[in-house]
Amino acid sequence: MTTNDAQPVALISRNDDSRLGTPLLVFLHGYGSNEQDLMGLSQYLPDEFTYLSVRAPLQAGPGFSWFPLSQEIDYSIESVEDSIRSLWAFLEPLAKQHSSVTLLGFSQGMAMATSLARYQREAIAAVVGLSGFAIEAPESDLFKDEALIAAPLPMFWGRDLADPVITRDKIAYTLGWAPKHTELVHETYPQIAHSVCMEEIQDVAAFLNRVVLDKQQD
Incomplete structure (x- = not known):
């Protein structure tokens, strides 16, 4: 993804008509990584989703x-806001082609996932945050937290209590x-440090089944 008019760099698990109307899960990688980093997790997550991984x-x-x-x-809050607006400009037309949009972010990607949900609450079905954090931005007009208070966001947050990276x-x-x-579903995983583990990914899969797929069948 870029902040100018260039086409964003992204990977998608299926890029034909079979993805239309499916739930979309968007991977948002961590600092210093790329769009290939999280895509491998899709093999352990529900087959019903289309998976999209976007490069920062x-x-x-x-x-x-x-x-x-x-x-x-x-x-800086301004740099976060710029990135959130740019990401949503890319995702918004895609979102209209899918039954729902879920965000999964690792580390800095969790900051992006929670921030985008605070910006576009009605468009986001759920958020998964792994080894990350939410942005503190009391003066920002972009973060519409009152919308989340009115309609709390289903969110999974997994981490190691001894994560050496997140302050x-x-x-x-x-x-x-x-x-x-x-x-909130808040789970901790000892000794994973600043990473993920299979137990955590299995918990994420169960969360997605419960809060996204089961609700779509109701």
């Missing part, structure tokens, strides 16, 4: 970043924000 717009070492980070993983202030904010704005 900014170069970051050998990979890409959704917004610039300092050594303390701090960021304590960001975890503390997310721990305060998530229960007030989401229907």
Whole structure:
């Protein structure tokens, strides 16, 4: 994905008419990674979904970043807002072709997933956040948290309590924000550090079945 008029870089699990009307799950990778990183998880997740993995717009070492980070993983709210608007401009026309949109973000990708849901609550069915955090942005007009208070977002958050990357202030904010704005499933996985494990992915699959697929059948 880019912030200009160039075509975003993305991978999709099926790119024919068979995807039309299916639930869409969008993978949002972490800092310094790329669109190939999370796509492999799709083999362990429900077959009913179409899976889309999007490349972040900014170069970051050998990979890409959704917004610039300092050594303390701090960021500017303006850069986050720019990236969220750009991502939604890409996803919005695709969303109209699918029965629902779910976001799965790892690390910085979780910040993007929760932020996009705060920007476009009615368009997002659920969020999965892995080893990440939510953005603290009290002055931002982009984050419409009142919409989530009115209609809490189904959200899965998995992490290691000893994650060495996400700083304590960001975890503390997310721990305060998530229960007030989401229907939260919060699971911890010892010794995965800043990564994922098969037990966690199995829990994510069960979550997706329950909060997305089962609801579509009601």
